[in-house]
Amino acid sequence: xxxxxxxxxxxxxxxxxxxxxxxxxxxxxxxxxxxxxxxxxxxxxxxxxxxxxxxxxxxxxxxxxxxxxxxxxxxxxxxxxxxxxxxxxxxxxxxxxxxxxxxxxxxxxxxxxxxxxxxxxxxxxxxxxxxxxxxxxxxxxxxxxxxxxxxxxxxxxxxxxxxxxxxxxxxxxxxxxxxxxxxxxxxxxxxxxxxxxxxxxxxxxxxxxxxxxxxxxxxxxxxxxxxxxxxxxxxxxxxxxxxxxxxxxxxxxxxxxxxxxxxxxxxxxxxxxxxxxxxxxxxxxxxxxxxxxxxxxxxxxxxxxxxxxxxxxxxxxxxxxxxxxxxxxxxxxxxxxxxxxxxxxxxxxxxxxxxxxxxxxxxxxxxxxxxxxxxxxxxxxxxxxxxxxxxxxxxxxxxxxxxxxxxxxxxxxxxxxxxxxxxxxxxxxxxxxxxxxxxxxxxxxxxxxxxxxxxxxxxxxxxxxxxxxxxxxxxxxxxxxxxxxxxxxxxxxxxxxxxxxxxxxxxxxxxxxxxxxxxxxxxxxxxxxxxxxxxxxxxxxxxxxxxxxxxxxxxxxxxxxxxxxxxxxxxxxxxxxxxxxxxxxxxxxxxxxxxxxxxxxxxxxxxxxxxxxxxxxxxxxxxxxxxxxxxxxxxxxxxxxxxxxxxxxxxxxxxxxxxxxxxxxxxxxxxxxxxxxxxxxxxxxxxxxxxxxxxxxxx
Numbered sequence: 001x002x003x004x005x006x007x008x009x010x011x012x013x014x015x016x017x018x019x020x021x022x023x024x025x026x027x028x029x030x031x032x033x034x035x036x037x038x039x040x041x042x043x044x045x046x047x048x049x050x051x052x053x054x055x056x057x058x059x060x061x062x063x064x065x066x067x068x069x070x071x072x073x074x075x076x077x078x079x080x081x082x083x084x085x086x087x088x089x090x091x092x093x094x095x096x097x098x099x100x101x102x103x104x105x106x107x108x109x110x111x112x113x114x115x116x117x118x119x120x121x122x123x124x125x126x127x128x129x130x131x132x133x134x135x136x137x138x139x140x141x142x143x144x145x146x147x148x149x150x151x152x153x154x155x156x157x158x159x160x161x162x163x164x165x166x167x168x169x170x171x172x173x174x175x176x177x178x179x180x181x182x183x184x185x186x187x188x189x190x191x192x193x194x195x196x197x198x199x200x201x202x203x204x205x206x207x208x209x210x211x212x213x214x215x216x217x218x219x220x221x222x223x224x225x226x227x228x229x230x231x232x233x234x235x236x237x238x239x240x241x242x243x244x245x246x247x248x249x250x251x252x253x254x255x256x257x258x259x260x261x262x263x264x265x266x267x268x269x270x271x272x273x274x275x276x277x278x279x280x281x282x283x284x285x286x287x288x289x290x291x292x293x294x295x296x297x298x299x300x301x302x303x304x305x306x307x308x309x310x311x312x313x314x315x316x317x318x319x320x321x322x323x324x325x326x327x328x329x330x331x332x333x334x335x336x337x338x339x340x341x342x343x344x345x346x347x348x349x350x351x352x353x354x355x356x357x358x359x360x361x362x363x364x365x366x367x368x369x370x371x372x373x374x375x376x377x378x379x380x381x382x383x384x385x386x387x388x389x390x391x392x393x394x395x396x397x398x399x400x401x402x403x404x405x406x407x408x409x410x411x412x413x414x415x416x417x418x419x420x421x422x423x424x425x426x427x428x429x430x431x432x433x434x435x436x437x438x439x440x441x442x443x444x445x446x447x448x449x450x451x452x453x454x455x456x457x458x459x460x461x462x463x464x465x466x467x468x469x470x471x472x473x474x475x476x477x478x479x480x481x482x483x484x485x486x487x488x489x490x491x492x493x494x495x496x497x498x499x500x501x502x503x504x505x506x507x508x509x510x511x512x513x514x515x516x517x518x519x520x521x522x523x524x525x526x527x528x529x530x531x532x533x534x535x536x537x538x539x540x541x542x543x544x545x546x547x548x549x550x551x552x553x554x555x556x557x558x559x560x561x562x563x564x565x566x567x568x569x570x571x572x573x574x575x576x577x578x579x580x581x582x583x584x585x586x587x588x589x590x591x592x593x594x595x596x597x598x599x600x601x602x603x604x605x606x607x608x609x610x611x612x613x614x615x616x617x618x619x620x621x622x623x624x625x626x627x628x629x630x631x632x633x634x635x636x637x638x639x640x641x642x643x644x645x646x647x648x649x650x651x652x653x654x655x656x657x658x659x660x661x662x663x664x665x666x667x668x669x670x671x672x673x674x675x676x677x678x679x680x681x682x683x684x685x686x687x688x689x690x691x692x693x694x695x696x697x698x699x
Contacts, residue, residue, distance in 0.1 A: 004026070004027040005024065005025065005026075005027060006025040006026060006027050006029055006034045006038075007027070007101075007103055008025065008034045008035065008038050008053070009023065009024070009025045009034075009038055011053050011056050011057070012038050012042055012049065012052065012053070014056055015052035015053060015055060015056040016052070017038075017042040017044065017049070017052055018042060018043070019038075019041055019042055020041070023038075023041040025037050025038060031084060031100050031101060031126045032126045032127065035049065035100060035125045035126055035127075039125075040660060040663065043676060044683075045673045045674075045687055045690060046125035046127065046128070047125065047128070047687075047690040047694070048683075048686060048687065048690065049125065050062075050100075050123050050124050050125045050128075051123075053102070053123050054122065054123035057102045057121075057123065059102055059121055059122055059123055060122040060123070061122065061123055061124070062086070062088060062098035062122035062123060062124040062128075063088070064086060064088075064098060064124060064128055064129070064131075064132040065693075066088065066089070067086065067087065067088050067089070067132065067136060068088070068089045068090065070089075070090055071087040071088055071089050071090040071095065071096070071097075072087050072136055072137075074087060074090060074095060074114070074115040074117075075087040075095075075097070075111065075114065075115065076114070077133070077137040079110070079111070079114055080133050080137065081133060083099075083104070083107040083110060083111070084099070084100060084101075084126055084129055084130070085097045085098060085099045085107060085111065085129065086098040086124070086129045086132045086133055086136075088122065090115070090117060091117075092117075093117055093118060094117050094118050094119075094120050095111060095112075095115045095117040095118070095119055095120065096120045096121075096122060097111060097119060097120070097121060097122070098121075098122050098123070098124040098128075098129055098132070099121045099122070099123065099124070099129070100123070100124060100125055100126040100129060102121045102123060107119075108121070128694070135224055135226045136226065179227075179230045179231060179233075179234050180234060182227065182231060183231050183234045183235065183238075185644065186198065186209055186220070186221075186231065187256060187258060187265075187280075187282075188258055188259065189211075189220060189644060190211050190220075190280075190282060191258040191259055191261065191263065191282065192259065193211055193213055193220075193489070194213055194214075195211035195212055195213050195282060196212050196213070196215075196281065196282060196322075197211070197212040197279060197280065197281050197282065198210075198211060198212075198278075198279070198280040198282070199211075199212070199217065199277070199278075199279050200228060200231060200232055200235070200277060200278040200279075200280075201277055202225060202228055202229070202272055202275035202276065202277060203225075206222055206223065206224055206225055206228075206695075207222065207223040207224065207225050207227065207228025207229075207275075208221075208222055208223075209221045209222075209223060209228075212322075213489070213491075214447075214449045214450075214491075214493055214494070214495065214496050215322055215447055215449065215496065216449070216491070218489065218491070218616040219616055219617045220616075220617070220644070220645060221617070221644055221645055221647070221648065222617070222648050222695075223648070225275065228275070229275050229276070232269065232275070232276050232277075232278045235254075235267055235269075235278050235280065236250070236252070236267075236269065236278075238252075238254040238256075238265070238267075239252025239253055239254045239265065239267045240252055240254075241267070241269065246271060246275075246276055247271050248271065249268070249269060249270045249271070250268070250269050251266075251267065251268050251269075251349075252267045253265065253266055253267065253349075254267065261284060262284075263282050263283060263284055264282075264283040264284075264351075264352075265280050265281070265282060265283075266280070266281040266283060266349060266351070267279070267280050267281075281351075283351055283352060289327065289330075289331050289334075290331055290334055290335060291304070291305070291328075291331045291332060291335055293331070294327070294328065294331055294498055295497055295498065296498055296500060297500065297537055297540065299532060300443075300500040300501070300502050300532070300537065303441075303502040303504055303530065304332070304443060304500070304502055305335075306441075306504060307440055307441040307443075307502070307504065308332055308335065308336060308408075310408055310440045311383075311406070311408055312403060312404075312405075312406050312407060312408055313403050313408060313409070313438055313439065313440035314399060314400065314403045314409045314410075314411065314438050314439050314440060315408070315409070315410050315411075315440050315441055315442070315443070316390070316410075316411050316412065316413045316421050316439075316442045316443070317329055317410075317411075317412050317413070317442070317443045317444075317445060318412070318413045318414065318415040318416075318417070318418060318420065318421050318424075318442060318443065318444045318445070319414075319415075319444055319445045319446060320414065320416075321414075322447075323445050323446050323447055324445055324446075324447050324496075324498060325412045325445060326351055326388075326412065328443070328445060328498070329386060329410055329412065330351075330352055330354065332410065333345075333354065333357065333384070333386055333410065334354065336384055337354065337355075337356045337357060339356060341383035341384060342358075342380070342381055342382045342383050342384075343356070343357045343358070343382065343383065343384040343385075343386070344357065344358040344359075344360070344377045344380060344382045344384075344385055344386070345357060345358070345359045345360065345385070345386040345387075345388070346360045346362060346370055346373040346374060346377065346385075346386070346387050346388060347359060347360070347361065347362065347386070347388035348361070348362035348370070348388050348389070349361060349362075358380070360373045360377070362388070369394075369395075370387060370388070370389070370390075370391070370392075370394075370395040371392075371394040371395045371397075371398050374387065374395065374398040374399065374402065375398055377402075378398075378401075378402055378405075378407075382407060383407065383408065384407070384408045384409075384410065385399075385402055385407055385408070385409045385410070386409075386410045386411070387399055387409060387410070387411040387412075388411075388412065389411070389412050389413070389414075390411045390412070390413055390428075391414075392428065393428045393429040393430070396425060396428045396429075396430055397430065399411060400430060400434050400435075400438045403438040404434070404437065404438055413442075415444070416444070417444045417501065417533075417534065418442040418443055418444040418501045418502065418503040418526070418531065419442070419503060419519060419522050419523045419526055420444075420519070421439070421442040421503075422435060422439065422442075422513055422519075422522060423519060425439070432513060432514050432515075432516055433514050435513055436510040436511075436513040436514040437510070439505055439513070440504075440505055441502065441503050441504045441505050442502075442503045443500055443501070443502050443503075444500065444501045444534060445498055445499065445500050446498070446499045446500075446534060446538075446555050446556065447496040447497070447498055447499070447555070448496060448497050448498075448499055448538060448541060448546075448547045448551050448552065448555055449491075449493035449494075449495070449496055449547060449551050450493060450494060450495040450496055450497050450546055450547060451480050451482055451492065451493060451494075451545065451546060451547055451548060452482070452483075452484075452485065452487060452488035452491070452492055452493055452494040453494070454485050454487045454488065454494075455482075455483040455484060455485035455487070455488065455492065456480045456481065456482060456483060456492070456545075457480065457481050457483055458479070458480060458481070459477065459478040459479060459480055459481045463477065463478070464481075466550065467481075467549065467550075470549035470550065470552075470553055471549065473553075474535075474539060474542075474549055474552070474553075475539075476539055476542060476543060476549075478542060478548055478549050479542065479543060479544070479545040480545045480548065481548065482548055482550070482551075484615070486611075486614050486615075489614075489615050489616055490614065490615030490616065491615075491616070492548075493547075493551065497541055497546055497547065499534055499537045499538045499541065499555075499556075500534075500537060501531055501532060501533055501534045501537065502530075502531060503526045503529070503531055504529055504530060504531075506525070506529045508525050508528075508529070509522065509525045509526060509529060512525055534556060535552075535556060538552045538555070538556060539552065573597060573598060573599045574598050574599065574620040574621065574692055575598075575599045575600075575601065575618055575619050575620050576593055576598050576599065576600050576601070576619065576620065576621050576622070576623060576688070577601055577602075577603070577609065577612060577613070577619045577621075577622045577623070578590060578593070578600055578601070578602040578603075578622075578623050579602075579603055579604075579605075579606065579608075579609040579622060579623065579624045579625055579628070579633070579636070580602070580604070580623075580625040580628070580654065581604050581605055581625060581627075581628040581629055582625070583604070585625070585654075585677065586602045586604075588679060589623065589654070589679060589684070590602060592679065592681045592684060592685060593685070593688065596685045596688075596689075598688070601619075604628075605628045605629050605630045605631065606628050606630055606631030606632060606633060606635060606636040607630045607631045608630075609622070609624070609631075609636055610631070610636060610639060610640075613640065613643075613645075613646050613649075616645075617645050617646070617649075619649065620650070620692060620695070621649070621650045621651070621652065621688065621691055621692055621695070622640070622649055622650070622651045622652070623651075623652050623654050623675075623688075624636060624637060624651055624652070624653055624654065624671075625653075625654055625655060626653060626655040626657065626662070626666065627655070627657075633653060633655070633666075634665065634666065634669050637651060637653070637666070637669045637670055637671060638669055638670070640670070641669070641670040648695065650672045650673075650691040650692065650694070650695045651670065651671050651672055652671070652672060652673045652674070652675055652687060652688065652691055653666040653671045653673070653674045653675070654675050654676075654677065654679075655674075655675075655676065655677065656676065656677040657676075658676065672691050672694070672695075673687050673690070673691055675687055
């Protein structure tokens with residue numbers, strides 16, 4: 001007796017798919033097996049098969065990314081899994097669900113009974129429906145899948161430290177749920193890469209994890225939104241925030257051990273349109289440095305130490321957020337903390353805990369402000385006072401009073417340059433005479449990325465157009481050129497060097513301040529007194545080969561000498577990495593993709609592909625040939641799936657093989673789709689767009 005054909009096989013034939021007469025799928029086969037078999041026999045992806053089936057039944061093709069929360073609430077998870085359906089949207093009369101079997105009348109009736117609405121089917125393939133169910137009903141399963149790909153044993157190195165000494169913690173302090181592991185994996189990677197901050201950023205298309213390394217944000221990984229939301233919730237639990245309150249900004253702290261180091265996490269969350277965003281500042285509890293460790297230029301270091309030798313007055317360090325002001329002042333305080341003087345600080349927040357100091361945390365809710373804490377400190381017989389930031393007249397007045405009564409006050413201030421501190425004080429409302437009498441000096445600071453010693457090359461021969469433009473603007477030629485390698489994450493830079501300008505008060509400068517002289521005269525007097533402007537100090541680093549003109553221009557911009565704005569960046573289109581050893585195939589595929597609006601980079605073998613992927617994520621999708629020299633496509637695919645930054649990168653395998661076993665092996669290694677040569681341009685582009693849609697990457 002002949003086997004009855006599966007309904008899907010008949011639907012595919014009626015939809016015009018090229019199925020041979022010998023293709024057979026038993027009617028008793030599971031939905032998942034049937035969809036896989038029919039898609040393979042028709043040489044199409046399951047997404048394309050779903051579109052064809054939907055058209056045949058005159059139904060819509062399901063958009064699983066557009067599920068509405070109200071519809072989800074109408075179908076319990078148990079019902080969705082039993083019937084392999086996913087609720088999409090609802091009205092007072094209808095419930096629209098995605099199904100892989102539009103002939104299933106039993107499911108239609110069960111959903112109608114459960115929701116009290118008429119059931120309307122749209123079509124999706126079973127694997128996509130199950131992924132959507134996991135994402136929206138049980139996000140932990142998504143996290144488990146990601147961890148299985150990359151191997152999450154490294155996450156066990158991260159331990160949350162409570163209010164006890166780190167050495168008293170045992171193995172029981174390590175939790176092992178998927179979200180905890182993924183959170184630990186992210187923190188561990190940030191520590192390993194030397195990041196100062198972790199940004200967890202939600203958007204409509206998915207979540208992004210970015211690290212700030214050497215002052216520049218770089219994308220580390222993409223996450224589905226359900227997974228990112230749970231990581232943010234885990235961070236809030238770690239820092240003892242209110243996990244139920246998602247509508248207000250919150251701040252918190254936590255302490256962890258990572259790779260043998262103990263770090264303080266300073267955490268801030270804010271609500272956005274899509275979800276909560278979290279930013280984590282990583283602070284090494286043993287990370288305070290001395291002034292000698294900071295690699296300051298000798299001339300500026302000598303002048304700064306001269307300011308610290310005063311026993312009264314105000315010394316301020318200025319610069320934008322992230323310019324290293326607090327690090328410099330902590331190093332200065334560490335040099336002053338000999339045990340023979342009383343040093344007290346007022347900070348918001350306390351970033352580093354230092355021995356031998358009394359550190360006060362600003363708490364406005366308890367009435368502890370910068371000004372009130374300063375007044376209290378003055379009754380504690382201090383010699384040196386550090387004020388985290390002078391941001392209002394009241395704090396400035398108390399600081400000046402302390403300076404005029406025999407205390408050395410160190411503080412930070414937000415201004416563009418060192419001389420600008422004078423105008424900032426007067427703008428706050430201070431009397432010019434008091435500013436002149438109390439200000440001992442000011443320091444402006446920036447941080448330039450240091451050239452990577454592993455890959456930098458001498459800037460010999462002809463300059464690039466950008467180098468020539470900057471050389472003409474700044475009046476010097478670069479000594480080195482940034483290239484990029486694995487050690488610097490393809491940026492060309494590794495580490496940072498400080499750039500400072502130091503104003504030391506002189507009788508002439510005091511007279512000009514008291515007389516209300518304009519900024520230009522104050523600057524001229526400061527230069528006469530030994531100040532070297534930021535630009536001159538920065539260009540000294542360029543001459544020595546420590547950095548590049550591009551980096552100076554990025555950091556100083558107009559303040560570095562009237563630089564015009566940099567050229568606009570290329571529009572962010574989906575960027576595809578095309579990997580194939582056949583130059584003709586690459587040319588054809590590239591032409592098809594670029595005609596459809598994609599950006600394409602191409603390499604000729606597997607090793608070159610891994611080298612391109614070894615850096616900040618820049619590609620939305622990879623098209624990968626299988627048979628290549630040096631490293632085959634399956635090995636490339638396996639390594640991509642084992643690397644955190646690329647585990648979620650969509651990969652379409654492109655090959656001339658007609659073997660079904662080869663296709664199965666590629667899918668088992670983690671391929672998202674499989675396209676055979678020669679290319680059918682329309683079908684090829686459709687498959688690329690479908691893969692990008694599934695990944696939330698456009699297309």
